Amino acid sequence: xxxxxxxxxxxxxxxxxxxxxxxxxxxxxxxxxxxxxxxxxxxxxxxxxxxxxxxxxxxxxxxxxxxxxxxxxxxxxxxxxxxxxxxxxxxxxxxxxxxxxxxxxxxxxxxxxxxxxxxxxxxxxxxxxxxxxxxxxxxxxxxxxxxxxxxxxxxxxxxxxxxxxxxxxxxxxxxxxxxxxxxxxxxxxxxxxxxxx
Amino acid sequence: xxxxxxxxxxxxxxxxxxxxxxxxxxxxxxxxxxxxxxxxxxxxxxxxxxxxxxxxxxxxxxxxxxxxxxxxxxxxxxxxxxxxxxxxxxxxxxxxxxxxxxxxxxxxxxxxxxxxxxxxxxxxxxxxxxxxxxxxxxxxxxxxxxxxxxxxxxxxxxxxxxxxxxxxxxxxxxxxxxxxxxxxxxxxxxxxxxxxxxxxxxxxxxxxxxxxxxxxxxxxxxxxxxxxxxxxxxxxxxxxxxxxxxxxxxxxxxxxxxxxxxxxxxxxxxxxxxxxxxxxxxxxxxxxxxxxxxxxxxxxxxxxxxxxxxxxxxxxxxxxxxxxxxxxxxxxxxxxxxxxxxxxxxxxxxxxxxxxxxxxxxxxxxxxxxxxxxxxxxxxxxxxxxxxxxxxxxxxxxxxxxxxxxxxxxxxx
Numbered sequence: 366x367x368x369x370x371x372x373x374x375x376x377x378x379x380x381x382x383x384x385x386x387x388x389x390x391x392x393x394x395x396x397x398x399x400x401x402x403x404x405x406x407x408x409x410x411x412x413x414x415x416x417x418x419x420x421x422x423x424x425x426x427x428x429x430x431x432x433x434x435x436x437x438x439x440x441x442x443x444x445x446x447x448x449x450x451x452x453x454x455x456x457x458x459x460x461x462x463x464x465x466x467x468x469x470x471x472x473x474x475x476x477x478x479x480x481x482x483x484x485x486x487x488x489x490x491x492x493x494x495x496x497x498x499x500x501x502x503x504x505x506x507x508x509x510x511x512x513x514x515x516x517x518x519x520x521x522x523x524x525x526x527x528x529x530x531x532x533x534x535x536x537x538x539x540x541x542x543x544x545x546x547x548x549x550x551x552x553x554x555x556x557x558x559x560x561x562x
Numbered sequence: 563x564x565x566x567x568x569x570x571x572x573x574x575x576x577x578x579x580x581x582x583x584x585x586x587x588x589x590x591x592x593x594x595x596x597x598x599x600x601x602x603x604x605x606x607x608x609x610x611x612x613x614x615x616x617x618x619x620x621x622x623x624x625x626x627x628x629x630x631x632x633x634x635x636x637x638x639x640x641x642x643x644x645x646x647x648x649x650x651x652x653x654x655x656x657x658x659x660x661x662x663x664x665x666x667x668x669x670x671x672x673x674x675x676x677x678x679x680x681x682x683x684x685x686x687x688x689x690x691x692x693x694x695x696x697x698x699x700x701x702x703x704x705x706x707x708x709x710x711x712x713x714x715x716x717x718x719x720x721x722x723x724x725x726x727x728x729x730x731x732x733x734x735x736x737x738x739x740x741x742x743x744x745x746x747x748x749x750x751x752x753x754x755x756x757x758x759x760x761x762x763x764x765x766x767x768x769x770x771x772x773x774x775x776x777x778x779x780x781x782x783x784x785x786x787x788x789x790x791x792x793x794x795x796x797x798x799x800x801x802x803x804x805x806x807x808x809x810x811x812x813x814x815x816x817x818x819x820x821x822x823x824x825x826x827x828x829x830x831x832x833x834x835x836x837x838x839x840x841x842x843x844x845x846x847x848x849x850x851x852x853x854x855x856x857x858x859x860x861x862x863x864x865x866x867x868x869x870x871x872x873x874x875x876x877x878x879x880x881x882x883x884x885x886x887x888x889x890x891x892x893x894x895x896x897x898x899x900x901x902x903x904x905x906x907x908x909x910x911x912x913x914x915x916x917x918x919x920x921x922x923x924x925x926x927x928x929x930x931x932x933x934x935x936x937x938x939x940x941x942x943x944x945x946x947x948x949x950x951x952x953x954x955x956x957x958x959x960x961x962x963x964x965x966x967x968x969x970x971x972x973x974x975x
Binding site for chain 2: 398400402408412413417447462465467469472485486488489505506507515518522529531536541542552559
């Protein structure tokens, strides 16, 4: 895994400490596993989730409910009268009261734990070598906005629709998956400067 | 009845179930991190044919999970009908997917991976995750303007075997083969465009691929269980309900339920088309006995709402009982039988008027419509939807609504 940016280690005032920290990062950070290992493990987990609970995995649904909770905290009347948000947090409905919120929280804690255990926690902006950090941030935000918007329209993100629905042979999930990869591959050539040398 | 999926909320209570879901999420985040899904350039390489990590992890996970889900279903361990299958809203799904594809190549993540990326300190991941939240919020705000589109092209619990008129086993085998070919092509492309050293990939991947092909092939060659076999599996629990007549609902109770605004009754009329045209209860759907299996996905979908109750109706009780067996064997909840069938119903609600309808005398074989009609009345007749206020029929209530055992709001709900 190549990281093009110089790792910006947090709270490293002196040059020497900085150097030492950088050395430590180099020594500690272990390489990522093969995609086949990841696929096998994720497949077993996905099966186990279906087998035990009847539900697959999800991420954007949890975020959606957390946003509903934030809105409900600051503008309860607005949430109660808005047809979309009322479903999640209207009246006495508790937006946290859903399995997907806990999967999403677990996802973040589990990701952090693994990053910490493998010495891969570091503040860094990953990007293609030809663009500035600022452009990368703008593109990340823009891409995220499209992703979040699309995920709600499609009633699920890559985890909830493509992965979970795909594994249990939902017809709509497969149509969704094809459309997602079609969108990305069609545009990939035109934005190659974002990622390539 | 298949022991899995477990009724986790009943078994563990809400806190326990949420701990379990947290643990599943924890493992999910851990696997995404060790797979390198926190590094956006690695994810983007997928779209320039340089590194197919995304394909391997996602497609690999799909074929492993799919094979195990359908294998355990075939073995009777897992009840597939209680597993959450994302309902199909075709065009919103396709447009949403396309928008997400564009977001993927611009931003370099998908929502789940961006969260993991953000928590390990990748600043682009943080910006992406903020964008996701903004996008979700934007969708929520704008949703009222295209509500019609968002609920358009709804097909319910539609699965690939239904679309292609085949069995889940055949689909599983095809998907596994497709994935293996994609992996092989991906490795070729990685070596060519990405200058990647393929020899470092684990050797066991060939064995794993072979195991999946053998398991999926076995599934494809095994005939799915017939309705009769499915019934035999649940008979020890369900047969007593028939013997105690706990699921036979008196016409008086059905009448009250038809007029109860809080309930949503679904009436399934399994008689011949001729009898159905002569007379049926208003709103009843005509589904001959041999086509009952086809409506199972629709009923599973409808019963995700807690207030749906299903009645199967024949002229007497024999055929309705057969239909009931098929439905409960497929884990459709809240199914009842009209006691005595249409013959019994008409005894209560027919009217002596102008000779349009009169009872037949004599002995008939079971499941004969023992009423004669001057012409086909369909539901344009008083007894098709009697006024509940005109009748006060005593009965023993039988309907007890149960919530479905499986998840009722899965996906990204």
